[in-house]
Amino acid sequence: MIQGVSRSAMLAVLAGSATFAGAETVLISMRYDSLSGSYNSALQEFRARAADTAALRSTGAVSRLVPTTGTALFEAGFVSAANSADFDIRVSAIPTGNPLVRTGSGLFVATDVDGDTISGVVNGTWYNGGPGFIFFNGTLSNVILTSSGAAPENGTFDGSNGGSWDMNIPAPQPYEGAIVQLVFGAPNFFLQDFQDRATGVTAQLVPAPGALVLMGLGGLAMTRRRR
Secondary structure (H helix, E strand, O other): OOOOOOHHHHHHHHHHHHHHOOOOOOOEEEEEEEEEEEEEOOOOEEEEEOOEOOOOEOEEEEEEOOOOOEEEEEOOOHHHOOOOOEEEEEEEOEEOOOOOEEEEEEEEEEEOOOOOEEEEEEEEEEEEOOOOEEEEEEEEEEEEEEOOOOOHHHOEEEOOOOOEEEOOOOOOOOEEEEEEEEEEEOOOOOOOOEEEEEEEEEEEEEOOOOHHHHHHHHHHHHHHHHO
């Protein structure tokens, strides 16, 4: 959990997601904490990556929520283990007429221990969440599960700390979804370069156009944090 971010706000997002599943089944959820967030002002790009440093030791959990369910777990500092496990997200931060809002687009890739990936396109909006905090509220599109083996339909997504699930999801690819929560502390709202900012990301994937409802859940959490 990001320091200073309300646990109740995070739980409210997840509880709302469970309610949403009745209308649009959530296929996969992803959560990564203590990623290393940085901003490159020349590129106008924010990037968060799995890290293993004295200050930041990333963890993760990627779950299949439809039968047969399962969770791939990634222990603290998993990116340094002798396998392929990793997480990387890059999102632009383009100025708007509002100094407290920027638009963003980019890509994410979640990688398991043997190179299987979940990847897709990110689009949304950055918000200044108050002193020291930045939030991103966005949708995911063209999300693809790719097996590193010869038979993608037989692949499994495997955690570095145990747990796995069959990647043969009973819904056609590509998927859609939303960044339900992306938040981090920063010294400025994309005015100057920064790095090594503890970043948390929670996302969910659905088989049909339900991303806007999921995105609204992220907005709810942000509103609660700013009160």
